[in-house]
Amino acid sequence: MAITTEPAQAMHDASLMQLMWLASPALPIGGFSYSECLEAAVDTALVATESGACEWLLDQLHLSLARADLSVVAQAVAAWRHDDAAGIARLNAWVLHTRESSELRQQTEQMGRSLLEWLRNHTTAQAGQINQLAALQPTYPVAFALAASATRAPVRDCLLAYAFGWAENMVQAAIKSVPLGQSAGQRILSALTAEIPAAIDHALALDDTTRQAFSPMLAILSSQHEVQYSRLFRS
Known part of the structure; x- marks a missing residue:
């Protein structure tokens, strides 16, 4: 007997798989090469x-990612869906201006360009939108x-994908740099996953007047990392 899939379910499945694809560490945008x-x-x-490492990443999730990038992604998804070119440009400029070191800025630019190239060879985004992104100096959150x-997924689901992709990359960075074993990495990932929904709630409550990027310890460490003698990662 043939199995049929209702159109709504098929759309949901396709949307979910696209988000899983975007969250995958295998996405060729270079996220694995950064430790932030x-x-x-x-x-x-x-x-x-x-x-x-677990405490550090939980703090970074709530104090950095939730208050900045996750909020930008939420607003930028809405802006792309409403063809708000001015809003997209404003959000992209905000990301560029609030990266507090050359390494962190290079990371968002490189990952933004790589995702732009991925989109050029993918069939979801419209050509006009891709050209609009290319006309900017694309940052990763906006791309x-x-x-x-x-994907037509709810904004919250988009943020879940973004946050989980970040968490997986950061756990792998912890495993390599501390170093830690795979079981330790899974325990850290479990702790991050449990806190991601609250971080998203925080991000969704922010707007242009309350969104912020102020992580002085990360900025200092990033500046030190630029001249660090031995490095595995680009940030």
Whole structure:
């Protein structure tokens, strides 16, 4: 007997799989090559254990990602879906202006360009939107928002994909730099996953007047990482 899939279910399935694709560490945008200052924190003995790495990443999730990038992605998804070119440009400029070191800015630019190239060879985003993104100096959150907006998934689901992709990359950075075993990495990922919904709630409650990017310890560590003698990661 043939199995039939209702159109609504088929659309949901396609949307979910697209978000899983975007969250995958295998997406060829280079996320695996960045530690977002975790490597510098290890080098300066601020992080030395599984519990220390877990606490560090939980703080980064709530104090950095939720208050900045997740909020940008949420607003940018809406802007892409409503053809709000001015809003998209404003959000992209905000990301560029609030990266507090050259490494962190290079990361968002490189990942943004790589995702733009991925979109050129993908069938979800419209050609006009891709050209609009290319006309900017695309940042990763805004490029991700375009890719996610094309899935037609709810904004919250888009943020879940973004946050989980970040968490997986950061856990792998912790495993390599602390170093830790795979079981320790899974425990850290479990802790991050449990906190991601609350971080998303925070991000969704922010607007242009309350969104912020103020993580002085990360900025200092990033500057130190630029001249660190031995490095595995690009940030």
